[in-house]
């Protein structure tokens with residue numbers, strides 16, 4: 001029996017538009033429409049994250065290369081996004097399927113109720129049988145509020161709706177030890193049990209493979225890391241055979257066995273794992289892809305933690321001492337009080353999201369600048385950076401004396417503190 005899954009499928013610009021002519025790749029889009037329709041008929045819920053707004057706009061306006069100026073790119077995106085969604089709509093309508101456009105920036109999920117609202121809307125669309133098609137709102141997005149690339153946006157979308165799978169469809173069939181376009185010796189990496197341990201011997205620094213893509217394999221690894229933190233399995237595969245998606249889902253559900261040793265193992269074990277998994281794929285006649293396994297339930301972020309760590313824009317930093325950090329991590333999960341704070345960096349308003357760092361406190365209470373400072377998580381601070389600079393190092397009872405008022409006894413309440421999964 002096949003379980004009903006929620007599946008996010010992300011398509012890069014290079015899969016939807018020809019890199020040099022910028023003409024649409026209608027054959028791939030049609031295959032995707034067929035696949036999504038089939039997945040829906042099997043009972044799965046599918047969300048598409050579609051890039052291509054800018055590339056389609058370049059084609060519409062006969063502009064050969066993406067301009068440097070932001071306002072020009074935003075205008076091009078406004079033209080292209082409309083055409084792109086019309087194209088999806090036209091193709092899906094051949095199968096009687098309805099689509100909905102969702103354009104997001106980080107500004108749209110700044111508040112917890114906005115984040116939940118986005119989830120409710122997408123879930124409502126899925127319940128109505130509509131296929132949500134998500135993209136960044138490139139026309140209104142500026143660097144401070146942009147997701148920056150659709151790999152990251154797709155992972156955030158997948159976490160938002162609590163998806164089971166994130167498929168990143170691109171122009172290579174899987175992750176390799178190096179860019180396969182430039183290095184013919186590159187070896188396929190088909191299984192990554194634990195991305196947070198790093199990928200020794202894997203080089204993804206060469207960026208996008210095309211003029212119209214953003215980020216290359218590097219942003220796909222970031223997306224896979226975010227998704228696995230949210231308990232979602234990520235698959236990288238080639239976009240020209242989307243009908244492989246259900247085959248891969250079936251393989252993972254019925255045949256795939258995770259490696260017995262937890263994590264990636266040594267570099268040698270990691271490479272052996274690749275050979276073993278390649279053999280399994282051949283044995284079961286499963287198409288090439290890379291699987292990034294999801295964190296187990298114990299190491300999975302809760303919705304709100306994910307939102308604080310990966311949804312919000314951060315400003316400034318709060319540096320605390322190691323003992324206070326240990327207390328925040330402890331089982332009884334303390335809140336952050338002003339006496340834990342050694343130093344405040346840059347400016348932030350109340351309830352903005354701030355980087356939480358640990359450093360060493362000198363006997364006089366100041367930060368020991370000869371020792372490293374390390375980022376450990378994020379908090380939404382009840383106090384502004386100016387207020388916090390005045391009350392740092394003090395017990396909560398002194399807040400009122402120093403400021404003349406007290407918003408809270410805590411710098412950040414427990415529900416506004418988030419740490420990455422601790423292994």
Ligand SMILES: Nc1ncnc2c1ncn2[C@@H]1O[C@H](COP(=O)(O)OP(=O)(O)O)[C@@H](O)[C@H]1O
Nearest residue numbers: 012013014170176178179208209213214216217
């Ligand atoms: N280690 C690697 N393995 C596979 N592809 C890589 C690697 N390093 C860089 N790349 C490049 O990443 C490209 C895919 O990313 P990108 O061009 O951004 O695609 P998309 O538009 O689908 O997001 C590939 O075409 C390839 O050239």
Ligand SMILES: N[C@@H](CCC(=O)OP(=O)(O)O)C(=O)O
Nearest residue numbers: 013051052053054149150214
């Ligand atoms: N939002 C942009 C795409 C950004 C992006 O990440 O592109 P890609 O690397 O092709 O997935 C657009 O619609 O053109």
